[in-house]
Amino acid sequence: MVPELGHFALILALLLAIVQAVFPLAGSLSGNRPWMVMARPLAFGQLTMLGIAFAALVQAFVTSDFSVLYVTQHSNTVLPDIYKVSAVWGGHEGSLLLWVLFMAGWGAAVAVFSRNLPLAVLARVISVQGMIAIGFLLFMLTTSNPFERMFPVPQEGRDLNPLLQDPGLAIHPPMLYMGYVGFSVAFAFAVAALIGGRLDAAWARWSRPWTTLSWVFLTIGIMLGSWWAYYELGWGGWWFWDPVENASLMPWLVGTALIHSLAVTEKRAAFKSWTVLLAICAFSLSLLGTFLVRSGVLTSVHAFATDPSRGLFILLFLCVVVGGSLALYAWRAPEVSDGGRFHFVSRETSLLANNLLFVAFTVLVLFGTLAPLIYEAFGWGKISVGFPWFNKMFLALAPFLALVLGLGPALRWKRDQPMRLVRGLWWALALSILVLALSYLPAFSGGHVWVPVGLALAAWLTLAHIAVVRERLRNKGGLTKRGPALLADLRGGGRSFYGMVVAHLGVAVLVVGITLVSNLQQEEDVRMSPGDSHEIAGYRFEFLGVDPVPGPNYMAQRGHFKVYRGERQIDELYPEKRAYLGGGMPMTEAAIDPGLFRDIYVSLGEPVGDQGDWALRLYYKPFVRWIWLGAILMALGGVLAVSDRRYRIARAPARQPVRQPVQGPATDVTAAA
Amino acid sequence: MNARQKRMLLAGAGVIGVGVAAMLALSALQSNIAYFFSPSQVQAGEHPTDAVFRVGGLVVADTLKRQADGLTVRFDVTDNAETVPVSYTGILPDLFGEGQGVVAKGRIGADGVFHADEVLAKHDASYMPPEVADTLKTAHADGIVEDTAEGLKAAGQTVTR
Numbered sequence: 001m002v003p004e005l006g007h008f009a010l011i012l013a014l015l016l017a018i019v020q021a022v023f024p025l026a027g028s029l030s031g032n033r034p035w036m037v038m039a040r041p042l043a044f045g046q047l048t049m050l051g052i053a054f055a056a057l058v059q060a061f062v063t064s065d066f067s068v069l070y071v072t073q074h075s076n077t078v079l080p081d082i083y084k085v086s087a088v089w090g091g092h093e094g095s096l097l098l099w100v101l102f103m104a105g106w107g108a109a110v111a112v113f114s115r116n117l118p119l120a121v122l123a124r125v126i127s128v129q130g131m132i133a134i135g136f137l138l139f140m141l142t143t144s145n146p147f148e149r150m151f152p153v154p155q156e157g158r159d160l161n162p163l164l165q166d167p168g169l170a171i172h173p174p175m176l177y178m179g180y181v182g183f184s185v186a187f188a189f190a191v192a193a194l195i196g197g198r199l200d201a202a203w204a205r206w207s208r209p210w211t212t213l214s215w216v217f218l219t220i221g222i223m224l225g226s227w228w229a230y231y232e233l234g235w236g237g238w239w240f241w242d243p244v245e246n247a248s249l250m251p252w253l254v255g256t257a258l259i260h261s262l263a264v265t266e267k268r269a270a271f272k273s274w275t276v277l278l279a280i281c282a283f284s285l286s287l288l289g290t291f292l293v294r295s296g297v298l299t300s301v302h303a304f305a306t307d308p309s310r311g312l313f314i315l316l317f318l319c320v321v322v323g324g325s326l327a328l329y330a331w332r333a334p335e336v337s338d339g340g341r342f343h344f345v346s347r348e349t350s351l352l353a354n355n356l357l358f359v360a361f362t363v364l365v366l367f368g369t370l371a372p373l374i375y376e377a378f379g380w381g382k383i384s385v386g387f388p389w390f391n392k393m394f395l396a397l398a399p400f401l402a403l404v405l406g407l408g409p410a411l412r413w414k415r416d417q418p419m420r421l422v423r424g425l426w427w428a429l430a431l432s433i434l435v436l437a438l439s440y441l442p443a444f445s446g447g448h449v450w451v452p453v454g455l456a457l458a459a460w461l462t463l464a465h466i467a468v469v470r471e472r473l474r475n476k477g478g479l480t481k482r483g484p485a486l487l488a489d490l491r492g493g494g495r496s497f498y499g500m501v502v503a504h505l506g507v508a509v510l511v512v513g514i515t516l517v518s519n520l521q522q523e524e525d526v527r528m529s530p531g532d533s534h535e536i537a538g539y540r541f542e543f544l545g546v547d548p549v550p551g552p553n554y555m556a557q558r559g560h561f562k563v564y565r566g567e568r569q570i571d572e573l574y575p576e577k578r579a580y581l582g583g584g585m586p587m588t589e590a591a592i593d594p595g596l597f598r599d600i601y602v603s604l605g606e607p608v609g610d611q612g613d614w615a616l617r618l619y620y621k622p623f624v625r626w627i628w629l630g631a632i633l634m635a636l637g638g639v640l641a642v643s644d645r646r647y648r649i650a651r652a653p654a655r656q657p658v659r660q661p662v663q664g665p666a667t668d669v670t671a672a673a
Numbered sequence: 674m675n676a677r678q679k680r681m682l683l684a685g686a687g688v689i690g691v692g693v694a695a696m697l698a699l700s701a702l703q704s705n706i707a708y709f710f711s712p713s714q715v716q717a718g719e720h721p722t723d724a725v726f727r728v729g730g731l732v733v734a735d736t737l738k739r740q741a742d743g744l745t746v747r748f749d750v751t752d753n754a755e756t757v758p759v760s761y762t763g764i765l766p767d768l769f770g771e772g773q774g775v776v777a778k779g780r781i782g783a784d785g786v787f788h789a790d791e792v793l794a795k796h797d798a799s800y801m802p803p804e805v806a807d808t809l810k811t812a813h814a815d816g817i818v819e820d821t822a823e824g825l826k827a828a829g830q831t832v833t834r
Contacts, residue, residue: 235764364698371702382709382804384727384778389705393698524761527743586767605764608743615744615764 003068006056007147011099013049014137016042020130024123025195036119039126043111046133047104054088054101057146061088064155069150070094076157078553078581086170087160090311093146095173099290100136102174103129107454110210114649117206123163124192125185132184135317143310157387162554162580162587168228176221176248181334182214183251186258187283191272191274191325194332199272204265209647211262215255216638222248223631231590234522236601236619238627239275241390246369247289250362257358259638260351268413270341273333274355284322285362291318302561342413350408357401364393395450402457402511405504406464410471424471428463435459446520454515461508465501472497492608496644503637510630516623523619525605530612534573537620539600540564545612554578556589559604559614562595570600577604598622678796697720707778711808716755727775728757728787729805737771747786750775752808759787774805 020042027035058068061084066072074094075087089098107129114122140146163169189207193199225248230238239245258278264271291314342348368385375383410425436456438444445451472494476485489497522537530545544560561573573591580587590603598621605615709727710720720726733756736749745762748771758775769775769792777789 360694367698368702371706375706382727382807383706384709385702386705386707386725387704392705397698493736525744588767603764608739613743617764 002056002059003065003147004059006053007145009049009052009056010097010137010141010147012146013046013053013104016046016049016133017130017133017137020046021127021134022130023127024130025127028120028123028196033119036123039119040111042130043104043107043126046130047101047108050097050104051099051107053147054097057088057094057097058085060147061085062370064157066155067149067151067153068146069148070146072150072154072157073204074160076553079160080552083160083165083170084166086164089173089177090160090164093140093144094179096140096144097137098147098174099177099181100133100140102177103133103136103184106182106185106210106214107133108671110188114206120196121192121198121203121206125188128188128191129184132188135146135321139310139313139317141312153171159553159580162578163232165580166228166232168224172221172224172228175217179214179216179218179221179255180219180248180251180289182210183255183279183283183286184617185210185214186255186279188326189326190279192621193330194276196326197332199265199276201266202270204262204275205646207461208259208262208266209642211255211260211279212638212642215252215259216635216642218248218252218255219631219635219638222252223628223635225626226488226631230624230658231592233588234470235617236590236621238517238624240666241368241385241387243369244293246365247292250365250369251282251285251289251360253362253365254278257355257362258282262357264348264351266470268342268348271352271355273329276333277329278359279324280322281362283445284318285366287314287318291315302306309564310524330641341414345411345416345418345421345635347408347413347416349412350404350411353404354401354408357397357404361393361397364397365390368393398511399453399457402461402507402530406460409468409500409504410464424467428460428467431463432456432460448519449626451515451519454511454519458511458515459507461511462505465504465508469501493645494611496641496646499637499639499641499644501637502640503634506630506635506637508630509626509633513623513626513628513630517621517627520622521620521624525615525617527608527613527615534618536618537598538565539570539620541602541618543614543616546607548574551578552585554580557604557607558617559591559602561591561602573600573602575602575604577606594625596625599624600657709750709776709804710755712750712755713752715757715781715787719727725778725780727778727804728759729774730757730808731805732769732771732773732775734771750777750787757787758785759789760767761789761792763790769794776804 020039023035024039024042027033027038043137059065059069060068061075062081064071064075064077064084070091070093074091075084088094107126110125110129111122113655114125117125147236168343186207189203189210193203222245225245226238229240230236258275261271261275261278265275291311368390371385372383375381406428407421407425410421433456436452437457439452473489476489524534524536526534528541528543530543533540535543536563540563542562542564544562546557546559549556549558556576556578559573559575559577561575563573564571565573571593573593575591576589578587578589588603592602593600599619601617601619601621603617605617607663608615700735707725707727708721709729712728712730714720715728720728726738730750730752733749736758738747739745740747742762744764745760746765747758747760748760749756751757759779761777761779770827773794777787778791778793779787779789781787788811
């Protein structure tokens with residue numbers, strides 16, 4: 001009964017989405033106010049229906065209702081309760097349901113928090129979201145209905161893939177989806193602006209907090225994925241340039257370009273059509289990511305069993321969304337004048353460089369990811385692109401990005417004096433060069449040339465931002481009262497500024513992490529007998545043997561290690577090899593001694609011979625945590641920026657005329673709004 | 674130089690820059706791609722002798738042998754028509770096993786043994802790497818490919834050394 005209710009709610013959601021896509025938009029074009037007013041209740045109704053559908057699926061999982069095919073495939077009775085819930089999005093159908101639920105959530109949030117948005121704009125935004133929802137709901141109902149029944153009802157379900165029975169992976173997909181789907185808001189704002197022909201600073205201001213927030217979710221999602229891969233897949237890597245990872249990285253790269261470009265559009269009313277294009281691209285790449293992951297056209301280490309008809313549907317949907325929005329763009333964007341001229345030495349230039357670098361890198365990642373498809377389509381053979389290529393491309397662009405990143409915040413809008421810049425930043429540059437020289441010494445770099453480069457760039461980033469904060473505080477309250485000035489600034493309108501600083505410092509931390517772990521890590525595959533010791537990077541691993549240990553729904557072979565630094569024992573590690581009762585699929589559970597400056601990592605390979613010997617993998621990972629720490633700082637910076645008072649004021653009911661004065665040349669090109 | 678000429682100059686420089694960058698990226702790509710060959714193709718000598726490539730198929734039952742050092746393994750990969758012996762030093766993925774689909778990346782030695790430095794095994798009971806599925810199909814061995822339509826999500830596993 002409950003699954004049918006869920007199915008029914010899903011169908012109602014589709015009907016609501018159709019109404020939502022048609023009426024508010026039509027109302028906004030014809031000036032029919034009652035139709036526009038429908039937008040808000042429709043957004044809430046959509047969320048309610050999908051909430052009911054989702055709750056129905058959760059209920060089916062929690063009560064282990066194996067008459068539902070999807071539950072049978074992804075859960076069983078011995079699965080711990082918490083994973084019964086996370087199993088809801090452990091497969092294709094449930095992930096999609098989560099996706100549309102989040103999209104409805106974003107839509108409802110826009111309806112709640114954009115009280116001062118002109119009604120016509122809100123109506124269009126909600127309508128565009130309705131159109132996307134139609135696509136996804138049709139997709140679900142026709143090819144991947146999570147509520148499909150199965151008779152006869154099996155006694156026991158299969159299992160949730162053991163790789164997914166992990167807290168990190170329970171929250172990784174929701175975060176990622178929140179980010180992906182969040183870009184649909186930016187997309188909807190952009191398309192709504194194109195429909196209305198109204199692209200201006202006000203549009204950028206409305207769109208900015210939503211874009212930044214989705215970017216924050218995506219950042220956290222990618223970070224969790226990387227962290228999960230590191231400890232759960234058992235081979236100690238944190239990024240593999242795998243198609244599925246690239247699929248999440250591409251929207252992130254374009255999204256990063258977008259939040260910077262939006263800043264220019266808001267402050268200087270420049271880059272307008274470019275910003276719109278980025279917003280369209282960010283969401284299109286999210287859809288492309290879904291297509292790549294769901295269609296199975298690419299060989300991935302995140303290997304999905306897939307269904308070609310699903311891939312075809314998403315591909316068609318992708319074509320409609322990308323084609324439609326680009327056509328709209330081509331039609332309307334030329335009418336938008338790109339105001340806000342700027343001089344070569346200006347913040348605009350640095351942000352333009354940022355955008356170009358991010359887009360260039362996205363194009364490269366996209367090309368590398370799709371190259372196997374291109375080669376096959378042209379009959380050039382079946383290829384895979386090795387990750388060294390991606391690394392090379394990354395290293396070719398990243399240093400320039402870091403250099404610009406240090407300069408950008410120090411630059412003034414429109415026009416700056418090069419000499420002023422030199423006066424403000426010479427000491428940061430000098431210290432960075434000092435770091436370069438010091439870390440070039442073999443004692444630090446171990447002969448790897450990228451170590452000094454990475455460390456110097458991180459130092460440059462950090463110091464340049466310190467210089468910028470100092471200058472701001474000096475202008476605000478004088479250097480003598482730095483603390484109070486900082487607090488007042490944080491309470492006042494400075495949060496987006498400090499958010500930017502924190503996020504950029506996150507980049508510096510990330511650069512340190514990537515540089516050091518990539519160049520200085522040590523890893524060895526060894527064969528050890530119980531009682532053996534093996535030393536890497538100054539740490540001695542003593543292997544005490546492997547014993548069988550039962551878990552809640554698996555049997556584990558648990559290894560026991562003592563780790564010594566010199567004579568002092570620093571930790572005991574218990575890596576496991578698990579066999580799950582549901583599927584009999586083996587799983588490696590690595591044991592990690594985490595630290596801010598290094599991780600010690602042990603994972604069990606397989607038993608060798610009959611004397612209790614094992615093939616083992618031992619790792620020393622310096623500064624690996626800094627990679628995720630950097631990502632967390634970036635996300636924190638984003639949150640700080642979103643909490644800026646500027647956006648809160650924008651949220652309060654507007655007393656002044658809804659049309660805000662436009663900065664720069666007049667951009668209101670249509671009367672339709 | 675007026676504004677228009679300046680813009681043209683900038684656009685020209687941009688196009689040239691993008692062109693050069695694309696050439697560099699493509700030439701770097703050439704040295705980093707690995708073509709896929711089935712065991713039949715390898716035995717027919719179609720594979721490159723001086724470059725890294727990939728070979729895939731099913732691991733032949735009873736051919737998985739561990740060498741004396743405890744870390745090197747030898748096994749045969751087949752497309753049900755021909756087989757290729759593969760050698761790999763290191764820890765194999767969890768789902769590696771005899772009769773399972775596998776893709777190995779590496780070079781072929783003078784002894785005719787494929788020395789893999791990366792082994793990709795399927796990581797889901799119902800997943801088969803697409804190349805392997807194709808290979809088995811072309812070798813007229815349909816039916817060995819399991820039902821791949823199950824919507825199980827899984828992350829696979831490579832081993833890189």
